[in-house]
Amino acid sequence: MSTLQSKEKASAGRVSETVSAITAHIRNEELGPGDKLPSEALFSKELNVSRTVVREAYRSLAALHLIELNTGKRATVAQLDYASMSPLIEHGVHTEQISIQQVYDVRRTIEVRTAALASLRRTDEQARVILEHAVAMEDCFDTPEQMMEHDIAFHLEIAKAAKNPIYALIVGAFEGVTRQTWPTGWRSRTDINEQKKMLQIHRDLANAIAAGDPTKASDLMALHFDESVRALIAAGIS
Amino acid sequence: MSTLQSKEKASAGRVSETVSAITAHIRNEELGPGDKLPSEALFSKELNVSRTVVREAYRSLAALHLIELNTGKRATVAQLDYASMSPLIEHGVHTEQISIQQVYDVRRTIEVRTAALASLRRTDEQARVILEHAVAMEDCFDTPEQMMEHDIAFHLEIAKAAKNPIYALIVGAFEGVTRQTWPTGWRSRTDINEQKKMLQIHRDLANAIAAGDPTKASDLMALHFDESVRALIAAGIS
DNA sequence: ATTGCAAACCTGTACGACAGGTTAGGGATA
DNA sequence: TATCCCTAACCTGTCGTACAGGTTTGCAAT
Numbered sequence: 001m002s003t004l005q006s007k008e009k010a011s012a013g014r015v016s017e018t019v020s021a022i023t024a025h026i027r028n029e030e031l032g033p034g035d036k037l038p039s040e041a042l043f044s045k046e047l048n049v050s051r052t053v054v055r056e057a058y059r060s061l062a063a064l065h066l067i068e069l070n071t072g073k074r075a076t077v078a079q080l081d082y083a084s085m086s087p088l089i090e091h092g093v094h095t096e097q098i099s100i101q102q103v104y105d106v107r108r109t110i111e112v113r114t115a116a117l118a119s120l121r122r123t124d125e126q127a128r129v130i131l132e133h134a135v136a137m138e139d140c141f142d143t144p145e146q147m148m149e150h151d152i153a154f155h156l157e158i159a160k161a162a163k164n165p166i167y168a169l170i171v172g173a174f175e176g177v178t179r180q181t182w183p184t185g186w187r188s189r190t191d192i193n194e195q196k197k198m199l200q201i202h203r204d205l206a207n208a209i210a211a212g213d214p215t216k217a218s219d220l221m222a223l224h225f226d227e228s229v230r231a232l233i234a235a236g237i238s
Numbered sequence: 239m240s241t242l243q244s245k246e247k248a249s250a251g252r253v254s255e256t257v258s259a260i261t262a263h264i265r266n267e268e269l270g271p272g273d274k275l276p277s278e279a280l281f282s283k284e285l286n287v288s289r290t291v292v293r294e295a296y297r298s299l300a301a302l303h304l305i306e307l308n309t310g311k312r313a314t315v316a317q318l319d320y321a322s323m324s325p326l327i328e329h330g331v332h333t334e335q336i337s338i339q340q341v342y343d344v345r346r347t348i349e350v351r352t353a354a355l356a357s358l359r360r361t362d363e364q365a366r367v368i369l370e371h372a373v374a375m376e377d378c379f380d381t382p383e384q385m386m387e388h389d390i391a392f393h394l395e396i397a398k399a400a401k402n403p404i405y406a407l408i409v410g411a412f413e414g415v416t417r418q419t420w421p422t423g424w425r426s427r428t429d430i431n432e433q434k435k436m437l438q439i440h441r442d443l444a445n446a447i448a449a450g451d452p453t454k455a456s457d458l459m460a461l462h463f464d465e466s467v468r469a470l471i472a473a474g475i476s
Numbered sequence: 477a478t479t480g481c482a483a484a485c486c487t488g489t490a491c492g493a494c495a496g497g498t499t500a501g502g503g504a505t506a
Numbered sequence: 507t508a509t510c511c512c513t514a515a516c517c518t519g520t521c522g523t524a525c526a527g528g529t530t531t532g533c534a535a536t
Contacts, residue, residue: 063298
């Protein structure tokens with residue numbers, strides 16, 4: 001690691017150096033989630049920079065969810081949070097650097113895998129919760145808003161059941177975008193049979209995961225996404 | 239919109255509010271990459287907060303690579319940068335919330351797909367560059383450091399050739415971690431034939447992509463990762 | 477119309493101040 | 507002695523001001 005801040009790296013500014021120093025501190029002290037970081041004043045003195053600089057460095061790390069800030073309390077090392085990447089993706093979509101179809105292609109790729117892994121690694125409790133969301137979706141037939149929330153929770157729960165936090169991270173990254181496009185997809189399924197079919201896929205998928213059948217789970221997830229993309233294209237989503 | 243915040247959202251602090259105001263500004267004005275944002279002083283006046291707060295908000299967005307800061311110049315909306323997510327993953331690994339094997343499982347999932355997409359969508363120029371990196375790896379047989387750089391560039395170039403920026407984003411996120419584990423994987427291939435085989439896979443993969451054969455490209459990428467994971471496990475990587 | 481320079485503007489950093497939340501220690505009480 | 511409460515010390519959040527550079531703009535001279 002070349003990050004020992006010699007002078008030549010100063011071009012990036014004192015804040016960047018301080019960010020590096022803080023992450024180095026976390027590494028060197030082998031801090032884990034929940035552990036406390038030094039106070040702003042302490043770092044300020046130690047690195048010979050103003051508290052302003054330390055604060056901006058802390059803010060930067062907090063924006064990335066690497067640390068957590070609380071008024072009065074010291075900053076702490078943060079747990080991985082699946083919401084960390086959401087702003088990034090949303091920004092990409094808003095600025096038209098990412099299209100909705102591209103989001104769905106990535107989701108399909110990732111979630112076909114999470115479905116398989118979840119079948120193999122889910123706890124009984126997780127299998128129950130996943131099925132619960134699938135059932136709840138059917139119960140919310142007349143309140144799409146709520147149905148969407150269960151759908152989102154359904155997918156996220158599967159990602160968590162895959163027992164690989166990176167999958168939860170990525171699926172979570174798309175949550176914001178999903179929330180914006182979901183209603184369009186739902187409305188485009190004008191035929192009630194299409195709507196029922198979509199709900200049926202969710203239930204079948206939940207059952208496949210509960211039954212520990214990775215092949216069936218993968219296939220159903222793939223089917224689900226193919227069907228969703230078709231619905232979105234039919235609705236004219238670019 | 240001037241977004242006069244009512245009190246109920248104040249709990250998150252003025253900086254968070256300001257971040258929201260800035261992202262809202264980007265959305266409302268439909269700003270794209272390169273477009274300039276208002277000066278700190280202007281936002282400060284408009285939102286009735288100190289410049290300190292605006293600065294911390296700008297810093298937060300810069301940490302996420304949503305905007306770019308330059309001394310003297312105004313802040314600009316940033317282009318999606320594949321390096322944005324790297325700190326997040328590295329933090330997860332350092333704090334032992336993510337294991338190397340989990341990283342490789344995600345990479346395998348993603349890159350099997352990028353290989354297929356790249357076969358279908360790469361430009362001739364990209365096919366050339368990809369093959370170039372594969373060949374360069376062989377030329378660097380005695381300088382693993384350089385070989386690693388070509389390997390990383392090879393994978394990233396394939397992701398770019400997939401013509402979906404999210405894939406490049408995700409592959410880029412693992413760059414830092416890869417740089418830390420790659421040497422271990424290479425050294426664990428003690429048999430020279432294993433080393434040659436690894437290089438051969440890269441070359442075959444490059445050719446498959448150049449030939450526009452998505453199935454073969456996918457299979458080779460899968461093979462590559464299975465082989466890499468085996469090497470890492472043999473080296474005792476957890 | 478072009479060029480060049482100076483003023484206006486902008487960001488980066490520092491310092492000081494104070495409000496309000498949090499923590500730790502010490503003293504009073506039982 | 508053990509417990510409880512209160513205060514003092516500490517910490518973060520926000521504000522204001524100041525000033526050193528870097529950047530842009532517009533005017534002025536050519």
